Amino acid sequence: MALVRPALSLRTYGPSRGSHSHHHAQVLVGLSGVLELEVEGRGRRVGPGDGCLVRPGDRHDFEAARGSECLVLDTEVDLWTLCADMPARPAEVGLLARYLAPALRLAQPLATLHGPGLLLEAWGPVARPRGRAIDWSELQAWVQHRLDQPLGVADLAARVHLSPGQFAQRCREAQGRSVLQWLRALRLARARQLRAVGTPVADVARRTGYRSPSALTAALRRADD
Structure with missing residues (x-):
């Protein structure tokens, strides 16, 4: 199902449910526990304050042996495809996630509305395309x-x-x-x-x-x- 707008949520992870992929980008920031990922055959680790970008179409699997909670953004905003896989400013991303988590639990509307844009801004500079422009x-x-x-x-x-x-x-x-x-x-x-x-x-x-x-x-x- 196509996303209408960026969707920000809190999710808990446990045992692996098998690998999958989706047509949108997914951004994860650790809040508690440790989440082990495999993205297109590459291992990654998301602990508290760590961030990870899963690109559209990348097959990935999650597992948290002792449980993990993450701030998760599902988005089709094109600018995320130009971002690095991990945040350039991890401290800012971690602080933002810790602020947004309780706001989302309280269903505060401004967190849902502005959180995705703030997360993109905190993640770090968007890479500029180089060389001949492609239409x-x-x-x-x-x-x-x-x-x-x-x-x-x-x-x-x-x-x-x-x-x-x-x-x-x-x-x-x-x-x-x-x-x-x-x-x-x-x-x-x-x-x-x-x-x-x-x-x-x-x-x-x-x-x-x-x-x-x-x-x-x-x-x-x-x-x-």
């Missing part, structure tokens, strides 16, 4: 007309006049995911649109670049897990 809207429209084709990193890089390596780095910076993850998200979004209007699954698979209806069905199921 992501134009590139997405170009891709949408070619989803039935086997597009790769080199094809998209040539379209925006960059090397594959440069384009891969710029995609991670601007979109918060790899080129193939970005392409996969576009294919799945288009597949869902077509299925929603009753297009047969075989036609949807052909028009979105999947080798078979079963491959498309499996991809949609994994994305919804």
Whole structure:
């Protein structure tokens, strides 16, 4: 389900419930206990005052052997995709989290309204894109007309006049995911649109670049897990 606006909450964690991913960014700041994470195969640790950014599409798993409570922000604000995985100003982020936690428990409306923006501001400077500008809207429209084709990193890089390596780095910076993850998200979004209007699954698979209806069905199921 698409987020309407950034959602700030308090969550407790315990035993692992299995890995998953989502289409929005998730920001965690530890309040108590220790939360162990694995994000795209990389281990991370969130203790009191520690922060961690899980990027859209990254598969991740949580576990807190002795319990953990975190301030959690689920957001589709694009600026988060340009932030570092950990806060540049951790002391400020920790102080802010300790202020917001009791305010959220008391359901104070200003904490819910302004907390997400304050957290982004406290996290640290947003990286500025470097080099040749990429018109992501134009590139997405170009891709949408070619989803039935086997597009790769080199094809998209040539379209925006960059090397594959440069384009891969710029995609991670601007979109918060790899080129193939970005392409996969576009294919799945288009597949869902077509299925929603009753297009047969075989036609949807052909028009979105999947080798078979079963491959498309499996991809949609994994994305919804």
